[in-house]
Amino acid sequence: MSAVRCIDLCKTYRQGDEDIKALDHLSIEIDNGGFVCLSSPSGGGKTTLLNAIGGLDKPDSGEIWIDEQRIDILSKGELAELRLRKIGFVFQAYNLIPVLTARENVEFVMQVQGVAASERREKALAVLDEVGLAGLEDRRPSEMSGGQQQRVAVARAVVSRPTLILADEPTANLDSKTSDGLMDLFAELNENHSTTFVIATHDQRVMAHIPRLVKMLDGRIVDDIQQTAA
Amino acid sequence: MNTLRVLAMLAWRNLWRNHRRTFIMLAAISVGVWAMIFMTALTQGMVNDMIEDGISALPGHVQVHHPDYRDDPNITNLIPIPDSELSARLEAAGFDRWATRIKVPAVITSERDSRGVMLLGIDPSREQGLTFIDESDLDGRFLESIEDGGIVIGRELADTLETEVGKRVVVMSQNPDNDIADRGFRIVGLFGADMPQYEEGFAFVGKQTLQRLLGVGDFVSEAVVMGDDYRDVTADYERLQALFDDSVVVQPWTELDTYLGTMLEVMDGFVLIWVIVIFLALSFGLVNTLVMAVFERVREIGLMLALGMRPSSILGQIIVESMLLLVIGLAIGNVLAWASIEPLKGGIDISIVAEGMEMMGAAAVLYPQLRMEDVVLANVVVLVLGFLASLSPAWRASRYQPVEAITKVD
Numbered sequence: 070m071s072a073v074r075c076i077d078l079c080k081t082y083r084q085g086d087e088d089i090k091a092l093d094h095l096s097i098e099i100d101n102g103g104f105v106c107l108s109s110p111s112g113g114g115k116t117t118l119l120n121a122i123g124g125l126d127k128p129d130s131g132e133i134w135i136d137e138q139r140i141d142i143l144s145k146g147e148l149a150e151l152r153l154r155k156i157g158f159v160f161q162a163y164n165l166i167p168v169l170t171a172r173e174n175v176e177f178v179m180q181v182q183g184v185a186a187s188e189r190r191e192k193a194l195a196v197l198d199e200v201g202l203a204g205l206e207d208r209r210p211s212e213m214s215g216g217q218q219q220r221v222a223v224a225r226a227v228v229s230r231p232t233l234i235l236a237d238e239p240t241a242n243l244d245s246k247t248s249d250g251l252m253d254l255f256a257e258l259n260e261n262h263s264t265t266f267v268i269a270t271h272d273q274r275v276m277a278h279i280p281r282l283v284k285m286l287d288g289r290i291v292d293d294i295q296q297t298a299a
Numbered sequence: 300m301n302t303l304r305v306l307a308m309l310a311w312r313n314l315w316r317n318h319r320r321t322f323i324m325l326a327a328i329s330v331g332v333w334a335m336i337f338m339t340a341l342t343q344g345m346v347n348d349m350i351e352d353g354i355s356a357l358p359g360h361v362q363v364h365h366p367d368y369r370d371d372p373n374i375t376n377l378i379p380i381p382d383s384e385l386s387a388r389l390e391a392a393g394f395d396r397w398a399t400r401i402k403v404p405a406v407i408t409s410e411r412d413s414r415g416v417m418l419l420g421i422d423p424s425r426e427q428g429l430t431f432i433d434e435s436d437l438d439g440r441f442l443e444s445i446e447d448g449g450i451v452i453g454r455e456l457a458d459t460l461e462t463e464v465g466k467r468v469v470v471m472s473q474n475p476d477n478d479i480a481d482r483g484f485r486i487v488g489l490f491g492a493d494m495p496q497y498e499e500g501f502a503f504v505g506k507q508t509l510q511r512l513l514g515v516g517d518f519v520s521e522a523v524v525m526g527d528d529y530r531d532v533t534a535d536y537e538r539l540q541a542l543f544d545d546s547v548v549v550q551p552w553t554e555l556d557t558y559l560g561t562m563l564e565v566m567d568g569f570v571l572i573w574v575i576v577i578f579l580a581l582s583f584g585l586v587n588t589l590v591m592a593v594f595e596r597v598r599e600i601g602l603m604l605a606l607g608m609r610p611s612s613i614l615g616q617i618i619v620e621s622m623l624l625l626v627i628g629l630a631i632g633n634v635l636a637w638a639s640i641e642p643l644k645g646g647i648d649i650s651i652v653a654e655g656m657e658m659m660g661a662a663a664v665l666y667p668q669l670r671m672e673d674v675v676l677a678n679v680v681v682l683v684l685g686f687l688a689s690l691s692p693a694w695r696a697s698r699y700q701p702v703e704a705i706t707k708v709d
């Protein structure tokens with residue numbers, strides 16, 4: 070069974086007089102428990118693809134299936150529910166709610182899900198510890214470095230054990246040690262909970278870690294490599 | 300339930316994000332609400348004063364007359380039911396404060412001058428708390444029985460007639476046969492009243508004394524009932540109506556003095572308009588604040604949507620934020636209003652500005668009236684309209700596209 074199946078996706082943006090094909094008849098299938106790395110030069114369409122898979126943006130044409138459910142035809146509310154229950158996000162640019170502390174940001178998704186306070190708190194603290202942020206749980210985003218904020222976002226994405234995690238440049242802003250730690254955490258979740266990961270990155274070190282490397286260019290897949298684990 | 304808690308927390312935090320803006324908005328709401336309530340209390344105090352004075356000239360909240368009496372208040376238009384029977388019915392109906400009176404135009408003559416007045420033949424024991432006469436502001440004494448041979452007139456009238464307590468005056472009126480009926484009375488008391496025209500226009504004698512003078516036997520001009528609240532006379536009106544057939548007319552004060560009755564309605568309408576006008580001024584600030592707040596938060600709202608928060612929750616969050624602002628502002632405004640009206644309960648001396656207003660029936664001391672209904676009205680208007688005003692910015696926020704909000708790089 071596939072966790073994600075994209076069929077013939079197209080997405081065109083207009084920039085001035087030019088049409089930019091962010092996704093150009095792109096098809097991809099990702100198995101349950103798969104670990105996929107999307108890489109491309111900047112502007113290759115990685116974010117656009119992740120957003121489409123996450124139901125944040127609708128493709129102009131094509132189909133997107135998640136867990137055998139076609140999602141590009143769902144309503145806004147249904148998509149919100151899907152994201153809330155199944156998908157963990159790490160966004161490229163903007164990740165945290167400024168008025169919430171690190172712990173509260175991590176708890177946010179669980180809180181919307183309706184998880185009890187004590188359970189939430191316990192899980193949030195454990196995950197923050199795992200990403201190396203123990204002791205910073207009461208800081209607000211404005212009181213943390215870019216890398217620390219990024220790790221809070223990762224903690225939030227993984228804390229409620231979604232079946233699919235979409236991470237857009239999760240290791241940007243991180244030093245190599247934390248970056249390795251994060252990838253280990255991903256790998257561990259992938260292995261033990263068979264969480265499916267789709268990660269977009271420029272980072273060579275990250276690419277090397279990941280079993281399947283999908284190279285994109287101008288909205289198309291140009292290479293799809295099964296790597297033997299490093 | 301849980302969602303509501305998240306919303307409330309986010310709304311609360313966001314409220315204190317921009318202290319300055321929140322404080323300004325709170326100040327505006329508080330002052331606005333204070334102004335609503337304070338001005339309303341002053342207006343109500345004034346209206347109340349005019350109406351109470353007006354009613355005290357009648358006096359009686361609901362009254363029974365001969366059908367023609369209002370057009371022609373003369374001695375032929377008496378209630379066609381004997382007073383004993385009339386009184387028995389009122390007593391049996393269980394009214395608390397009621398009276399029956401003879402009320403006719405008459406001329407009072409002293410040795411120096413004469414004046415036309417409205418002459419009331421009353422039962423002094425029943426008029427307690429009904430007339431405008433304040434027994435503590437009385438020279439001499441008040442009437443003592445229905446057979447009292449004395450007359451009580453106002454100080455102003457005594458001045459005009461150049462007479463005083465202990466002197467005699469002649470009272471002249473018509474009997475039902477259109478013959479002059481006259482008789483001398485000794486002035487036993489002089490009353491003072493808020494309104495100079497009352498002191499000039501009314502004179503009181505014993506009911507039976509006047510009945511004898513006019514030769515009308517056991518009949519009277521009017522029967523009156525006084526309720527507790529002049530705003531709420533319908534119950535008394537209906538009870539009284541049920542006691543009589545259409546040989547008499549039963550009327551509430553709003554019909555007896557249509558000017559006053561209309562004024563009460565106009566003022567109630569005015570209060571609502573005033574409250575709404577202030578709110579409209581406020582709402583510009585409120586909507587503007589919300590629009591700005593929402594605009595500044597495009598990205599985090601987009602983020603919350605992206606993480607799976609429903610658009611309706613975003614809508615709720617902005618509305619909760621607006622309601623928090625309003626409720627805090629209202630609380631402060633109510634306290635301010637209360638705190639500023641309470642010390643003025645004893646009355647505000649407006650004699651300097653009131654000179655010209657006495658003719659409108661306003662007294663020189665204004666007693667602000669903080670009425671629960673008005674406070675509730677102001678609060679409800681602010682909350683309900685505030686809710687409606689915040690719908691548009693909230694709706695806009697909930698329509699944000701998560702992807703646009705999030706992928707935007709500063």
Ligand SMILES: Nc1ncnc2c1ncn2[C@@H]1O[C@H](COP(=O)(O)OP(=O)(O)OP(=O)(O)O)[C@@H](O)[C@H]1O
Pocket residue numbers: 082083084089090091109110111112113114115116117118161706
């Ligand atoms: N909202 C938008 N409006 C117009 N053009 C857009 C928009 N979003 C993306 N694009 C264009 O679509 C193309 C693909 O963008 P996308 O963000 O998917 O690339 P990316 O691979 O994520 O790049 P990066 O590595 O820089 O994050 C780019 O040329 C980009 O300029």
Ligand SMILES: [Mg+2]
Pocket residue numbers: 115116117161237
């Ligand atoms: Mg990108």
